[in-house]
Amino acid sequence: MKIELESIGTIHTEFKDIEGMPIQPTGAKGVEGKIVLDEKYAAGLKDLEDFSHIHLLYLLHKVEGYLLEVKPFMDNNTHGVFATRSPKRPNRIGSSVVKLDKIEENTIYISNIDVLDGTPLLDIKPYVPQLYEDTIDELKIGWFESNHKKAKSQKSDDRFK
Amino acid sequence: MKIELESIGTIHTEFKDIEGMPIQPTGAKGVEGKIVLDEKYAAGLKDLEDFSHIHLLYLLHKVEGYLLEVKPFMDNNTHGVFATRSPKRPNRIGSSVVKLDKIEENTIYISNIDVLDGTPLLDIKPYVPQLYEDTIDELKIGWFESNHKKAKSQKSDDRFK
Numbered sequence: 001m002k003i004e005l006e007s008i009g010t011i012h013t014e015f016k017d018i019e020g021m022p023i024q025p026t027g028a029k030g031v032e033g034k035i036v037l038d039e040k041y042a043a044g045l046k047d048l049e050d051f052s053h054i055h056l057l058y059l060l061h062k063v064e065g066y067l068l069e070v071k072p073f074m075d076n077n078t079h080g081v082f083a084t085r086s087p088k089r090p091n092r093i094g095s096s097v098v099k100l101d102k103i104e105e106n107t108i109y110i111s112n113i114d115v116l117d118g119t120p121l122l123d124i125k126p127y128v129p130q131l132y133e134d135t136i137d138e139l140k141i142g143w144f145e146s147n148h149k150k151a152k153s154q155k156s157d158d159r160f161k
Numbered sequence: 162m163k164i165e166l167e168s169i170g171t172i173h174t175e176f177k178d179i180e181g182m183p184i185q186p187t188g189a190k191g192v193e194g195k196i197v198l199d200e201k202y203a204a205g206l207k208d209l210e211d212f213s214h215i216h217l218l219y220l221l222h223k224v225e226g227y228l229l230e231v232k233p234f235m236d237n238n239t240h241g242v243f244a245t246r247s248p249k250r251p252n253r254i255g256s257s258v259v260k261l262d263k264i265e266e267n268t269i270y271i272s273n274i275d276v277l278d279g280t281p282l283l284d285i286k287p288y289v290p291q292l293y294e295d296t297i298d299e300l301k302i303g304w305f306e307s308n309h310k311k312a313k314s315q316k317s318d319d320r321f322k
Contacts (some may be wrong), residue, residue, distance in 0.1 A: 001281050003166040003220055005252045025293040037252030041251060043229040050303030054243075057218070057254055065264075068204040070307060080207030082285040087290070090285045093218055095256070095292045109296045112296040119163050123253045125290040126245040128302045129290075131246070132186040132258045135273040141289045142211030145194055148291040 005087030009037035009106075011058060015116050018062050021156045023073045024085070025096050032101070033113035035121060042106040049103050053127035054110070059120045060092040073156060074147040083142060094119075097114045097127050170198035170267075172219060175237035176277050183275045184234045184319045185246070186257050186282030193262070194274035196282060203267040210264045215272050220281045221253040236316060244303060244319040254272070255280075258288050 015021045022028035035056075037045065069078045070086040081089045093117070099111040108124075129131040141148065174194040176182045183189040196217075198206065210214065230239045231247040243252045260272040267283075302309065 001168045003281070003283075005164040005254075006163045006164060008251050025296050029296050040239065041229065041243075044244075044251075044305065046230060046239075046244060047240055047303060048178060048244040050301065051244065052299060052301035053297055055256070055310065057252075057256070065268070068202065068298065069207060074168065079205075081205040082202075082211055083205075083207060083209040083212065083287055085286055085289075090169050090205075091319065093166075093216075093254075093284050095218070096320075097297070099296065112293070120164070120304040122164075123254050125246055125256060126244055126305065127300075128246075128305045128309060129300075130187070130302065130305065132273070135186050135190050135260065136214055136258070138213060139212065139288075139290075140213035142208060142287060142290065144289045146290060152274065 005122060006120065007016040008041050009035055010122040011035050011113065011115050011119040011121055012116055013113050013117045019156055020117060021116065023047045023156050025098060025112045025114050030111060030115040031113055032109070032111050035108040035110060037108065039106050045103055047083065050102065052101060053097055054100050055127045056096050056098060056121065057123040058115060059122060060094045060115060061120055063087045063092045066090045067136050071134040075143055077143065078111050078141060081128045093122065108155065162291040166283060167203050168220065168283065170196055170282040172196050172274065172276050172280040172282055174274050174276055174278045179277060180317055181186040182277065183320065184317050186259060186273045186275050189273050191272060192274055193272050194270060196269040198267040198269065200208045200267050200301045206264055208260065212261060212287045214258055215261050216286040216288045217257050217259060217322065219255045219276060220283060221248040221255045222281055225276060227251045235306055238304065240304060254283065
């Protein structure tokens, strides 16, 4: 089944190159950016400013092709791509939870953003963990268990170019 | 910018109609379903079973068109679509965190699933809140503050048909 989408805006950040970037929001704490939403969607932002955090879905537009098994930035072992957050994945959709600082017309000022400048935006959802967190009893995070703290300091390299 | 995606599999659930469904995972606690991933992507599941929860991105395939302001299931006021999780949104991508029960070849058995039977899958990511949760100091959830508990019991109606 083929699906046609259209970007609804663009994410602007200080990251101009796929190398040397933070690899997760926890490594991008305090990094500011902005989203310019297409003007035709501006009315969809009503009441969004009452949320402190938003969930962005975007296209990892500089990635070509995908790998089924990858060696992610934080590990030396190979894992299935769906057990990682590697950008080189089928449909190459990225997902980040960022802080919403303020909204001015169709521009949304954000912090903790870990994406490349010029990234096409697909969706904005309010971040409301209350809607699922009572379904999570015992959390297991696989190979991230011993590695997730690396996300704070590790930067991307060229492996997914 | 036009973007072409392709579903990577199908989500199967007991929900055959867009009306009368749970509206969030918290209302679907214990509801079992399964994902049949296209066989060509099966190698991408390696090590996924070490995670207790996964983040699904999927196409809200029965939704046509979008609204910029919506009255969501849980509220009587109108909000901008990006301040809600209404399905009638540009790019109509849905997002759920579900429990992973087991994997057998290219079939993934899941719980707490709140989507329609036959939903096209776009991506599976491991659910690793550690990768962003230290960036969240003070969480504000806007209009959900007084309404999010309704998600446990409220079912969908026909408003987004």
